[in-house]
Amino acid sequence: MTEQKATNIAWHLGHVTREERALLMRQNPCCIWLTGLSASGKSTIAMALEQVLIQRGHAAYVLDGDNVRHGLNKNLGFSPDDRAENIRRIGEVARLFCDAGLIVITAFISPYREDRQKARALIAPDDFIEVFADAPINVCASRDPKGLYEKAMRGEVKSFTGVSPDAPYEPPLNPEIHLLTGQISVPECVSAILDYLVQQGILHAR
Amino acid sequence: MTEQKATNIAWHLGHVTREERALLMRQNPCCIWLTGLSASGKSTIAMALEQVLIQRGHAAYVLDGDNVRHGLNKNLGFSPDDRAENIRRIGEVARLFCDAGLIVITAFISPYREDRQKARALIAPDDFIEVFADAPINVCASRDPKGLYEKAMRGEVKSFTGVSPDAPYEPPLNPEIHLLTGQISVPECVSAILDYLVQQGILHAR
Structure with a gap:
């Protein structure tokens, strides 16, 4: 039997639809946007959640400081304009990942x-x-973990969120998921998010 | 039987490895970087290739002017610096997609x-x-298709690649794949790329 050749396949010349991707990937795309103070647990939860999703056969990816600040956003500093542009680009990249059918987790x-x-x-x-x-x-x-709070309290780190007067943290007023990360464990946080994804029909049965 | 809970899963706290992703996705990630003059067929080939890959169960995504120029790169113009930054950001986003395990196609x-x-x-x-x-x-x-060559030849569009003296096109010296898009059809171009992906072991057997 000869291998199927692309020339034998009928296609329409346009982008693949959201539905076709969701079917292939057995999931609806979404962006899980973690927000919180430095050391509140965002990255740890994001990586643990990604790991569990991948283990269950889902396509998921974490955007965090490690892969964004040193790459796409390496030409941005910490001025108000640059902070806004930082989050804007992250939002745009998260949108592209959703468009590609992935579960994207930002930290x-x-x-x-x-x-x-x-x-x-x-x-x-x-x-x-x-x-x-x-x-x-x-x-x-x-x-x-990085000794940043101590430095910020001594005034050695400028514009440190939650410590410096010019860098307030504005808590979400109505988040989809509210995790008391000072009280519950990382696995409990991951479970809470997974439960939400299942409830919302984002993860399809396999 | 109770559903498996995330709390029962052992994980290491770190990013999922390239190998774990490749296994899940049954493909090695790569970036298929199409380059060529305006109207040389890049976007048409990219979309047709994406369609075939998705139909075969692969995770693939096209980055092109439609989803990048109006989103992530909407704050860039056509000055030399902005053109360089445009391609830099596209490269960085393509890298993130590869890191997430996808086949990313740029046009x-x-x-x-x-x-x-x-x-x-x-x-x-x-x-x-x-x-x-x-x-x-x-x-x-x-x-x-967009009447741009005519306008460029009349000098109504500035810095038009291949027409305006200040906007040369530098052909690849040693591309992985060379498609004579003036002579062969879109399905033939897609077949040539698919054959290469199979030869290189990028698409795994299912």
């Missing part, structure tokens, strides 16, 4: 409601799942 | 060798498949 402080709102509007409100990683600042400061 | 004129070389270096040389959509300029000008 950025994203302190401003307006910026998160813009990302939601960009991606499509129904596909945007805002997850508040909510730990008291004293808990975050006591974890302080 | 941009990308006229400068240096910019394409930078994208190759960024993505990882082995994952970068340069595809030259090579049609003579008179063929491209005769297709001219």
Whole structure:
């Protein structure tokens, strides 16, 4: 038997539809947008969630400081304009990932409601799942894996969210998922998000 | 039987490896970088290739002017600096898609060798498949779906690649795939790329 050749396949010349992708990937695309203070657990939860989704056969990907700040956004600093552009580009890339059919998980402080709102509007409100990683600042400061809170409290780090007067954190008013990350474990946080994804019909039966 | 809970799953706290993703997705990630004059067939080939890959169960996605110029790169114009930044961001996004395990197909004129070389270096040389959509300029000008060649020849469009003296097209010197898009059909172009992907072991048996 000869191998099927592309020339024998009928196609329409246009982008693949959202439905065709969802069928292939057995999932609806969405953006799980984690927001919270530094050391509130965003990246740890994001990576653990990605791992579980991949293990279950889903296509998922984490956008975080590691792969964005040093790549796409390496020409941005921490001025207000650059912070806004940072979140804008992340929102646009998350939109492209959703368009490609993936579950994209973002893990950025994203302190401003307006910026998160813009990302939601960009991606499509129904596909945007805002997850508040909510730990008291004293808990975050006591974890302080990079020693940043201590430096910020001594004034050695400028514009540090939640510490410096010019860098407030605006908590979500109505997030899809609210995780008390100072009280519950990472596996419990991941379970809560997975339960939500199943409830919402985002993960299809296999 | 109760549903498996995330709390019962062992995970390591780190990014999912390239190997784990390749296994799930039954493909090695790569970037198929189409380059060529306006109207040389890049977008048509990209969309047809994406369609065939999706139909065969692969995760693939086209980055082109439609979804990039109006989104991520909407704050860029056509100055030399902005053109370079346009291609840089596309390269960075293609890298993120490869990192997520996808086959990403880019369809941009990308006229400068240096910019394409930078994208190759960024993505990882082995994952970068340069595809030259090579049609003579008179063929491209005769297709001219947007009437741009005519306007450029009348000087009404500035810096038009291949027409304006300040906007040369630098053909690839050693592309992985060279398609004579003025002579062969779109299905033949798609077949040639698919054959290459199979030869290179990028598409795994299912």
